[in-house]
Amino acid sequence: LSPAHRVADAPLAKRAAEEAEACELLLNSERQEGSQRLRAARTLLDYTDHPGARWEEAERHWAGLLLAEASDDLDTALTGDVEALDSGFRHLSAVLGEFPDGAGVADDAGEVLDGFLDRLPTDDACATERIAAWLGGREPGEKALERATGIVPEIEPGAKVGCGADLMADHQWAEALGRYEQVTDEYPDHELAAEARTGADDASAAIELDEVRDRLLVSTGSDIPDYCGTPAPYRKAAPYEGDGPHRALVFGDPDHKGELASSWLADGAGDAVLVICAEEPTMGATVETCPYESGLSAGGNQSVSFREKEIPIRVYEVRTGELVTERNLRVRGASCPETLEYEYLITDLGPPSEVYVTPSRDDVRNAYRSVIAP
Template structure:
């Protein structure tokens, strides 16, 4: 039997035995991971775990800074404790342990630096927030905002829940700044701006801790009352007084309104009187009497009401007089009183003569006036008509086949409407009849067309003395 043969192959060196893991120092690994930078893993040669540690720390820090929730900080603390424990565990699994004083010192220095920085930032964050809260409690928004502006990203990484309330204070202060600007615009009497400004204040006030800052803005607005324009002030105080109570600091505005409104109403009424806006002026004066009957300015307001009422009455009379074109239009159709007119007294009373002026224009100037404010009477004269017959005479004219002709002469009767201007009531007489001459030796008349029917009935010829005698009972009492 043949024995097997073997051909020699290539040379294979013997495999090296696996290198045992390097000796580890568990305290150094734990201290390295306590830095939250994965240094402990690097010391153990676990670079992937180190990267994961750094990434996890970054994610948790970003989450904490963005949400400012306490549970995120707790989760970060657990992550820190887990990293320390895991580093210690991995190092303890090594078969050999050595004391590496250099690693311990280095990792301790890094960890202390990281933790000390975090502690210092957090302590500083508490200090900042204390200043923010103190400023808010004293009503000083400007100082509160300035303090919160010291917060930077480091504070948010080390203590986001600490500094986050300050952000709410700043946001509230910005809203109060808008409210202050809106209320400042409302000082011009804009009710819309007042409503908007107080709405912002009420919204901020609903958030706890903002009472003093709201009070500061409100006081600044109220201290600006009264404004330079009395009517604007009156509009503002009227709105403040009628504002629905909210049982908070905003209700203080009603006290300011009560204190400021009377003077504003009187001042506004006086301004409107100067502008001849009498109806509005009387409304302002009357508003004071209605809402503040015990105020020291009621006498002035009462006097203002009287003056405004007289001005309104006189303005109404003037308008009616201007619209009068006959004895049946304007004032003669709708008489009105002017309480400031001279009294209808004994003696001669000056009168405002309206309507047909053919005869009234011949009255003495001392009996007549064109100013309603100076008249005691208003006399509306209608068109003259035949009064009592005085005499009939025959007239001849060779050129007219209708003559001789009898012509009757009549007194001039003028229907009247006489009103006492002070009361607007009608008084007597209802008419006057003017006497005069009759039956002149020559009678002139006009005729039109082809036919001459001769003269008709005639008025007596009147002189100024006749007109004066007829109208004397009208103006003289």
């Protein structure tokens, strides 16, 4: 061939090389579709940009790959996975941005979106709540996707109330309260607003009860809990009113607590009406003075005065956490037994000059009755 003829054939060779390269990209894309769909889509984009590309349906096929990926992402998003939700919408936006009107691709994207929206709300209220929050917070974009934002007011109130109930069942009181308050703040006229207000009250009460329980814990080496110095309210407790008995938690009087009627004692903060904080007893009024033999006393006798117990108490209403009374309980009892028992360390110096009376069960109950069962 002449040199002129060889120059004329060069463009044909170049086109053949370009078409071969483009074909290799297309084949790579097909191989990647089975397990690496997004990589296949990127390879297909490289093909469409290549000067040797000849397949007119390449861009439409690229859109199909992205729509398939979007569909899978949105399936995953139904579990509440907002990263998958974001990914799915990005793929839809990419397709709609490339094919805003023609080729039927916009309709295909709409079908993927509708398939997702039609499954809302899901059976998992907290998952639906996360989806609704993401949809409501997304930036405006393609009009074809705006109906996803429009569904938020339809699904969000029920999702938040349902999620609040699920969180309550898991004892996540503060998180539940947040969901209920969002409904009452954002949807005050919704048919579920009343249920949300009730839920918020229950969640607040549960938070209060936890706080009361924490303050009622008695630390090592102490009989008095922090509650006795810093009480807290629990709104669901029964009010301190009427004749009673008003079930109470008694702290600081281990000698007498066991003498109280079981119907007077609360099992815990959840059913208590009162918290009674008792301090160390002091000597009260003298009931009787009697002589007892003592070899160390003049005349061989030692006078012993038997005195009532006075127990300083503070009484709090659990419902309000307020102090309802502060007084001394007077515990009466028997005096002057025939034989007086007493303790001494090393040397017996005779009986003490003052001792407490010996209260019976009725004496103890009569003392506490004025507070617990007035």
